[in-house]
Amino acid sequence: xxxxxxxxxxxxxxxxxxxxxxxxxxxxxxxxxxxxxxxxxxxxxxxxxxxxxxxxxxxxxxxxxxxxxxxxxxxxxxxxxxxxxxxxxxxxxxxxxxxxxxxxxxxxxxxxxxxxxxxxxxxxxxxxxx
Numbered sequence: 001x002x003x004x005x006x007x008x009x010x011x012x013x014x015x016x017x018x019x020x021x022x023x024x025x026x027x028x029x030x031x032x033x034x035x036x037x038x039x040x041x042x043x044x045x046x047x048x049x050x051x052x053x054x055x056x057x058x059x060x061x062x063x064x065x066x067x068x069x070x071x072x073x074x075x076x077x078x079x080x081x082x083x084x085x086x087x088x089x090x091x092x093x094x095x096x097x098x099x100x101x102x103x104x105x106x107x108x109x110x111x112x113x114x115x116x117x118x119x120x121x122x123x124x125x126x127x128x129x130x
Contacts, residue, residue: 044102044103044104044105045102045105045107047080047100047102047105048080048101048102048106048107049107049109049127051077051080051082051100051107052082052098052100052107053098053109054075054082055075055077055082055083055084055098055099055100055109056084056098056111058075058084059071059084059087059096059098059111060096060111060120060122063094063113063120064116064118064119064120067116067117069087071084071085071086071087071096072084072086072087080100081100082098082099082100083099083100084096084098085097085099092114092116093113093114093115094112095110095111095112096110096111096112097110097128107127108127108128108129108130109125109126109127109128110124110125110126111125112124
């Protein structure tokens with residue numbers, strides 16, 4: 001009878017240990033999946049920022065070539081697109097906004113050019129919310 005109780009105790013111990021290992025394994029798997037999603041979101045957001053930056057560089061090149069350049073165009077860079085909004089003018093100052101959206105992740109940049117006479121004088125380059 002004592003051997004029978006030892007067997008039942010051993011079986012219960014093995015079942016509890018197996019359940020603990022299973023719970024830890026499921027938890028690690030879920031954490032890995034969540035971290036993968038977060039990493040992908042960061043990468044997509046970074047792609048949108050880089051693409052918006054490329055659009056900004058193109059707008060500055062266009063403005064340097066032609067001080068009357070007004071923007072208002074969409075560019076394709078590889079498989080991604082970005083938009084140069086209409087350039088706002090106040091005297092010799094220009095405010096340029098660009099944006100890019102990659103899989104729902106939108107990034108926007110604003111550059112203020114304080115003087116369009118060559119060379120361009122950039123007084124501000126920043127990421128903006130709207």
